[in-house]
Amino acid sequence: xxxxxxxxxxxxxxxxxxxxxxxxxPNPLAHLPIPFQVVDYAERGVHLDASVAPDQVVAVAGxxxxxxFAIDTITGVDWLAEGQMEVVYDFFHPTQRLRVxxxxxxxxxxxxxxxxxxxxxxxxxxxxxxHDFFGIRFAGHPDLTPFLLPEDATYHPLRKDFNP
Amino acid sequence: xxxxxxxxxxxxxxxxxLNLGPQHPATHGVLRxxxxxxxxxxxxxxxxxxxxxxxxxxMGENRTxxxxxxxxxxxxxxxxxxxxxxxxxxxxxxxxxxxxxxAEYIRVITSELNRISSHLVWWGAFLxxxxxxxxxxxAFDDRERILDLLEGLTGARLTYCYYRFGGVCNDVDESFLRxxxxxVTHMRPRLKMYRDLVTGNIxxxxxxxxxxxxxxxxxxxxxxxxPVIRGAGVAYDVRRAEPYSAYPDFDFxxxxxxxxxxxxxxxxxxxELEQSLRxxxxxxxxxxxxxxxxxxxxxxxxxxxxxxxxxxEAARGRFLVRLVSDGKDGAYxxxxxxxxxxxxxxxxxxxxxxxxxxxxxxxxxxxxxIPDIDR
Numbered sequence: 134x135x136x137x138x139x140x141x142x143x144x145x146x147x148x149x150x151x152x153x154x155x156x157x158x159p160n161p162l163a164h165l166p167i168p169f170q171v172v173d174y175a176e177r178g179v180h181l182d183a184s185v186a187p188d189q190v191v192a193v194a195g196x197x198x199x200x201x202f203a204i205d206t207i208t209g210v211d212w213l214a215e216g217q218m219e220v221v222y223d224f225f226h227p228t229q230r231l232r233v234x235x236x237x238x239x240x241x242x243x244x245x246x247x248x249x250x251x252x253x254x255x256x257x258x259x260x261x262x263x264h265d266f267f268g269i270r271f272a273g274h275p276d277l278t279p280f281l282l283p284e285d286a287t288y289h290p291l292r293k294d295f296n297p
Numbered sequence: 298x299x300x301x302x303x304x305x306x307x308x309x310x311x312x313x314x315l316n317l318g319p320q321h322p323a324t325h326g327v328l329r330x331x332x333x334x335x336x337x338x339x340x341x342x343x344x345x346x347x348x349x350x351x352x353x354x355x356m357g358e359n360r361t362x363x364x365x366x367x368x369x370x371x372x373x374x375x376x377x378x379x380x381x382x383x384x385x386x387x388x389x390x391x392x393x394x395x396x397x398x399x400a401e402y403i404r405v406i407t408s409e410l411n412r413i414s415s416h417l418v419w420w421g422a423f424l425x426x427x428x429x430x431x432x433x434x435x436a437f438d439d440r441e442r443i444l445d446l447l448e449g450l451t452g453a454r455l456t457y458c459y460y461r462f463g464g465v466c467n468d469v470d471e472s473f474l475r476x477x478x479x480x481v482t483h484m485r486p487r488l489k490m491y492r493d494l495v496t497g498n499i500x501x502x503x504x505x506x507x508x509x510x511x512x513x514x515x516x517x518x519x520x521x522x523x524p525v526i527r528g529a530g531v532a533y534d535v536r537r538a539e540p541y542s543a544y545p546d547f548d549f550x551x552x553x554x555x556x557x558x559x560x561x562x563x564x565x566x567x568x569e570l571e572q573s574l575r576x577x578x579x580x581x582x583x584x585x586x587x588x589x590x591x592x593x594x595x596x597x598x599x600x601x602x603x604x605x606x607x608x609x610e611a612a613r614g615r616f617l618v619r620l621v622s623d624g625k626d627g628a629y630x631x632x633x634x635x636x637x638x639x640x641x642x643x644x645x646x647x648x649x650x651x652x653x654x655x656x657x658x659x660x661x662x663x664x665x666x667i668p669d670i671d672r
Contacts, residue, residue: 174539178390178606203517206634210621223606223617223634227517227526227533232606255519258346258642266354281347281671290355291630 161231165196169233179223181233187246190222193235194249194256197224202233207249207259209267211241213293218244218269239269248274266291312340315653319348328667330644332653339656342648344641350671357631362388362462362598365631370456372633373669375418376611377457378404378411385460386541387607387618391600392462400464400589401543406477406580407447407459408542408609409573413484414443415612416566416573419664423563424495426661427504432495439487446476462598463591478581481574488570496567505560509659511647512557519643523614523636524569525663528562530555535610547579559662566664599626613637613664637669 160171162181169181185193205223212219222235239246248271250257260271261280268289271277279286289295318329327348333341353372357365369384370377382404389396417440421433444454450473451459451466459465495501511521513529526533532551536544552568554561600622608617614636621630640663648656 176390176393177604178387178539178608198518201517204520204639205615205617206520206619206632206639208619208630208632208634210630221604221619221632223619225520225538225608225615227513227531230538232539232608234606253518253520254646255521255639255642258638279347281350283347290352291358 162200162233165200167193167196167235174232179232179234181231183233183235185235185237187220187237187239190220190235190237191247191249191252194222194252197233197235198252200226201228202226202231204249204253204255204259205232207256207263209263209269209291211267211291211293212238213241216241218267220246220263220269222249244269245272246270247272250274265289268292310335319345328641328665328670334653337652339648339651339653342645342656344644346638346641346670348671349668351668353672354631354633357628357633359627361626362600362628363596365627366461367456367458370453370458371668372635372672373611373613373616373637373666374455375415375666376411376613376616376669377453377455378408378459379609379611380616381458381460382408382542383607383609383611383616383618385462386609387605387620388462388598388600390607391603391605391620391622392594392598394463394591394594396464396542396591397588398543398585399468399587400591402580402584403465403469403589404460405543405547406469406577407450407457407465409576409580410443410447410477410480411457412612413570413573414440414447416570417443419566419612420491423661423664424501427501427658429495429501432491435487435491435494439484442476442480442483446473446480449473449476461590461594463594464589468589474581474584477577481578481581484570484574488567491567496564502560504658505558505563505662506556507558507560508655509559509647509651509662510557511562511643511659515643515647519646520639521614521636521643522639523610523612523664524562524565525614525640527551527553527565528662529557535608535615539608541607541609543580544576546583547576549576549579559659562662562664597626599624611636613666613669614640633672635669635672637663637665637667641665641670 160169167183169183172182174180202224205225207222210219217238218241219238224233263269264277265280265282312333312335315332315334319327329345331343369380417436421436424432448454451457513531516526516529530553532553534551549572552565554564602624605620617634619632620628623629
């Protein structure tokens with residue numbers, strides 16, 4: 134497991150700083166083709182946050198995989214008023230003090246993003262769960278049958294227009 | 298040792314499907330694993346989740362923050378303190394509430410006591426899985442002391458709702474502090490006895506050594522954390538990686554074992570018991586005076602709009618809460634990322650070609666809590 138992150142500040146061997154320390158400046162992942170914004174960890178709980186186009190998520194996950202990141206979780210947010218679904222990908226680094234989030238938005242009528250389970254096998258269950266709860270389809274996913282919901286479930290309970 | 302499954306050599310050989318669960322006692326809850334077997338060997342293992350799914354995340358959306366707080370101790374019921382900590386943490390981060398040092402120290406002490414009691418349940422139940430009955434009785438005897446201490450402080454024995462946004466709901470008394478110190482003194486010789494009774498046992502060692510290897514790379518690709526990744530030699534611990542609360546004040550080690558097998562994961566947890574005692578002892582030695590609640594925390598909290606995360610090191614690994622607020626008095630979206638789900642997700646790959654009893658030993662070494670997976 135090796136990450137080529139040129140930042141001594143982020144190393145886990147350094148002294149522990151409360152609240153993850155100050156915002157990492159400059160962006161330690163600036164060498165990657167990912168549009169990361171540096172955010173204040175103490176305020177937000179992540180160091181870097183990026184919004185990308187839906188067709189970019191596999192390439193972004195591939196870059197983070199090469200940099201030694203681990204898959205943290207994947208989830209959705211239903212922005213009903215804006216007619217959009219957001220998919221949020223979280224990653225953590227096992228040996229560096231670095232937390233990143235990547236997000237993308239898809240139209241609500243056609244919520245589909247490519248799967249990243251080809252890059253991180255751990256994404257498989259998180260994507261299945263996101264499909265359960267939001268009805269977001271992950272193109273290329275090996276098995277989008279209900280994961281936590283009953284096997285005959287046809288509803289998506291975390292959609293904001295869901296009425297039980 | 299993992300042997301190559303005979304099936305991989307003779308494709309097309311007859312296999313059969315075996316359902317493990319949904320109520321097999323070795324799974325401590327309602328987990329089901331659909332196993333494709335070639336004789337005694339696993340060809341494929343597919344965990345089937347959701348039997349006790351409660352839609353905690355939806356409950357997080359249709360309650361106020363304070364109303365949802367008691368739910369957080371019912372996800373991983375063995376790590377109730379740490380889970381409550383993550384939720385109050387994310388709300389405090391969003392509302393910019395400064396928690397007084399005394400409250401942070403109380404949180405650290407109670408969280409570490411909770412970690413010890415969780416590891417003791419795992420220790421007893423794991424050995425039960427392996428066929429040893431007596432260790433469970435020793436473990437529950439010691440755990441009882443922790444439950445009594447925490448009951449005196451919080452009023453609950455398992456599903457604590459002791460932390461509040463801005464602190465803890467009541468101050469510790471003399472009897473809790475005295476009792477906690479006495480527990481630390483009591484527990485050290487007990488840990489030595491555990492080692493003498495169980496860890497050094499040759500039958501036990503042969504049952505786990507080299508069984509169920511989970512590499513650091515596999516942990517990374519599946520997001521496995523806690524004792525699973527530390528048993529693969531990686532010193533990843535949220536208390537170090539994303540320091541929170543008063544943890545930076547204390548001197549403690551992150552135990553790691555590089556062997557990647559079930560024994561390594563066992564050894565990590567045994568070493569963590571000792572480290573938790575160290576943290577508690579230091580916190581008691583330097584216990585600060587002062588208030589246990591932040592001033593002026595409104596009864597009805599409205600958080601600013603935004604997206605906030607807070608992670609803690611629970612007994613099973615990384616627990617992350619992501620809170621999306623739209624400025625109202627409850628969450629617009631509340632994501633609960635639980636360690637048991639990620640730790641179990643690698644089971645299908647890791648168990649391929651294993652003997653069934655070895656796979657069960659490996660599953661025990663993952664320390665699964667099923668409501669933590671299903672939420």
